[in-house]
Structures are given as C-alpha cells and as structure tokens.
Amino acid sequence: MTASTDREPAGYRPADRQDPEGVAGRLAGEDSSREDVLTIAQEQAHVSVERRETGGVRVRVVTDEGPVLYPVALEAETVEVTRHPVEREVExxxxxxxxxxxxxxxxxxxxxxxxxxxxxxxEIHIRRTRVTETVEVPVTLRRQRAVVEQLEPGAAESGPGEG
Incomplete structure (x- = not known):
C-alpha cells in the first residue's frame, strides 16, 4: 500500500480514479477486520498581516496670486446743450x-x-451721446493647487514646518 502524495483529505475519492486496494472502503469502516494502518498527511496554512511603514505622502494646498488684465466695458455719456429762440405765443x-x-x-x-x-x-435742446470703450483693468486673481510630496519611512510623523 502506498500513501498518496496529492495530500487529499481522508475519505476523498474523485469519480475518475480507481481504488484498487479498497482504501476508501476501509476508511469508511466497511472492512474493520484488517489491522492495516494508513498514514494521512495534512498541511495547515497560517496567514497573518504585519503592518510596516513604507513611506507616506504630505499634501499641501498652495495659493498662487498673479495679475491678470481683465477686459471691462466702460460707458460714458456726454450731453450737448444748445439754445434755440422761438418767440411763439401759447395758451x-x-x-x-x-x-x-x-x-x-x-x-x-x-x-x-x-x-x-x-x-x-x-427752447433748450439737450442731446445725449453715448460712447462705449473697452479697457483692460489689472485684477489680482488667486488659484489654489495641491502639492503632493512622497515621504520616506519615519518622516510621515513630523508635522508641518519640521524636517
């Protein structure tokens, strides 16, 4: 009798294999008169998780300011006043x-x-003249951007402004 090296659990018998020596029957208790000893090997696996610091990241938000020429439409209105003699009688x-x-x-x-x-x-005549002019007005605009820095192991614990 030979032991299987496939390490199958006791009583396992696939349908496509033959059992020439009747080992499966003896394991199930069909033939208890024989004193044959069958050695069964069993493997066990243990899985554990180990935390290890491999580094970190630091994220900073940076605000940039810069002047920008912003187009603005300016509107101006001028008036022209003229006098016109009439000399007409009215009721x-x-x-x-x-x-x-x-x-x-x-x-x-x-x-x-x-x-x-x-x-x-x-009569006093008042004429309005409207003029529209587009000019560029300097405006300071702010834009934020995120800066991500890769940290070495052990450096992740230092606070802002350190290291």
Whole structure:
C-alpha cells in the first residue's frame, strides 16, 4: 500500500480514479477486520498581516496670486446743450418733450400786453451721446493647487514646518 502524495483529505475519492486496494472502503469502516494502518498527511496554512511603514505622502494646498488684465466695458455719456429762440405765443405752459435722442425743455415768460399772454421765448435742446470703450483693468486673481510630496519611512510623523 502506498500513501498518496496529492495530500487529499481522508475519505476523498474523485469519480475518475480507481481504488484498487479498497482504501476508501476501509476508511469508511466497511472492512474493520484488517489491522492495516494508513498514514494521512495534512498541511495547515497560517496567514497573518504585519503592518510596516513604507513611506507616506504630505499634501499641501498652495495659493498662487498673479495679475491678470481683465477686459471691462466702460460707458460714458456726454450731453450737448444748445439754445434755440422761438418767440411763439401759447395758451398754457408746455411740458418737456423728446424728439428722438433730443430732450426739449421750453422756457416761458409772461409779457404784459393789455392782457397777460404766454410766449415761448426759447427752447433748450439737450442731446445725449453715448460712447462705449473697452479697457483692460489689472485684477489680482488667486488659484489654489495641491502639492503632493512622497515621504520616506519615519518622516510621515513630523508635522508641518519640521524636517
């Protein structure tokens, strides 16, 4: 009788192998009259985890500042004031009016005739001109970036500013 070197557990018998000496039957207790001794080998594995420091990383956030020319649209408005004589009699004081981009403000005076009458003496015309200009204004912008440093074993315990 020979022992198997495959190290199979006791009672293991694959369907495709033959058991010429009836070892499987003796293990199951079918033939207990024979005093044959069968040596069974058993292997055991033990797995353990060992923590070892192999290094570390330090992450810093750095803020960079830099001037940037930022385009800005500036808008300016100028007015042109002109006087226009009218000399027209009116029944009531007229209000300001707009004609296109011109605002017209009537100037009225009372004149003594046998009766009092209103005359528009002049009109003041105000014309608005709008100018838009794009200029570049310097602006300081901030941007953050992360710096990752690889540390050697034992250096991970030091705090910021050390080492």
């Amino acid at each position: 009531a004081v007229p209000g300001p009016r707009e004609e296109g981009d011109v605002t017209i403000i009537p100037v009225v005076e009372e004149r003594a005739v046998l009766v009092t009458r209103l005359f528009v003496v002049e």
